[in-house]
Amino acid sequence: MMQGKFISIEGTEGAGKSTALQFIKQYLTKNNIDVVWTREPGGTELAEEIRRLVLHPMSFEEIEPETELLLMFAARAQHMKKYILPALNSGKWVATDRFIDASYAYQGGGRGIAMDYITMLDKWIVGSTYPQLTLLLDIAPHQGFERAEKRGTDKDRIEQEKMDFFVRVRDVYLERAKQDPERIKVIDASVPLFAVENQIRDVLDEFIKRR
Numbered sequence: 001m002m003q004g005k006f007i008s009i010e011g012t013e014g015a016g017k018s019t020a021l022q023f024i025k026q027y028l029t030k031n032n033i034d035v036v037w038t039r040e041p042g043g044t045e046l047a048e049e050i051r052r053l054v055l056h057p058m059s060f061e062e063i064e065p066e067t068e069l070l071l072m073f074a075a076r077a078q079h080m081k082k083y084i085l086p087a088l089n090s091g092k093w094v095a096t097d098r099f100i101d102a103s104y105a106y107q108g109g110g111r112g113i114a115m116d117y118i119t120m121l122d123k124w125i126v127g128s129t130y131p132q133l134t135l136l137l138d139i140a141p142h143q144g145f146e147r148a149e150k151r152g153t154d155k156d157r158i159e160q161e162k163m164d165f166f167v168r169v170r171d172v173y174l175e176r177a178k179q180d181p182e183r184i185k186v187i188d189a190s191v192p193l194f195a196v197e198n199q200i201r202d203v204l205d206e207f208i209k210r211r
């Protein structure tokens with residue numbers, strides 16, 4: 001069966017993922033690559049409902065870290081089977097705004113859930129369908145926050161966390177990049193947009209050469 005390529009984009013809040021995605025879309029389209037776009041949590045109708053539940057809950061009941069983790073993986077299970085795998089199996093490229101690394105960073109780093117539990121779910125739900133390339137947009141949390149503030153949109157439940165939460169999130173992302181430098185490419189997202197795009201272009205050029 002023909003297999004497409006799988007790319008994920010990660011980063012802490014306000015790192016510029018959505019902005020970078022626009023650039024990546026244009027880059028891949030220019031290179032005649034048939035790519036589909038998606039995001040996590042979300043990507044299917046049901047997974048988007050879970051996203052709303054976890055990021056914008058209607059209830060004031062506090063969501064336990066374990067519940068949050070399992071909801072992320074419930075959404076991911078649906079997303080994998082209904083969207084990602086069929087697209088990859090039909091030879092399409094898939095680019096997702098966040099994926100598995102976010103669970104390690106946010107629920108592991110941010111919430112302090114033992115990594116072994118996350119690894120267990122990872123092996124079960126993601127298995128070998130790992131992105132071949134992950135662009136990690138790295139920025140100091142306070143700078144990301146300033147950018148997100150300027151955007152002026154309402155904060156979701158996770159965005160309302162305190163700064164030290166996002167410091168832990170960033171630490172886990174960077175640690176994972178250190179452990180898997182072949183897959184996770186760290187992009188310095190603190191610089192002006194054109195300089196971020198230059199770094200992304202270099203990584204994508206290299207990735208396309210290897211495909």
Ligand code: T5A
Binds near residue numbers: 040
């Ligand atoms: N989550 C997700 C988990 O906890 N576990 C999981 O397993 C998964 C999958 C999802 C949330 O879910 C959590 C993580 C998240 O909290 P999300 O939709 O990914 O949320 O949204 P956020 O991370 O909140 O992303 P944001 O939309 O807030 O930020 P972006 O997309 O990183 O930033 P963007 O592109 O909107 O840029 C922010 C502002 O900065 C400007 C932009 O114009 C914009 O105004 N900007 C720049 N300014 C100057 N220089 C640059 N280089 C700039 N790049 C962008």
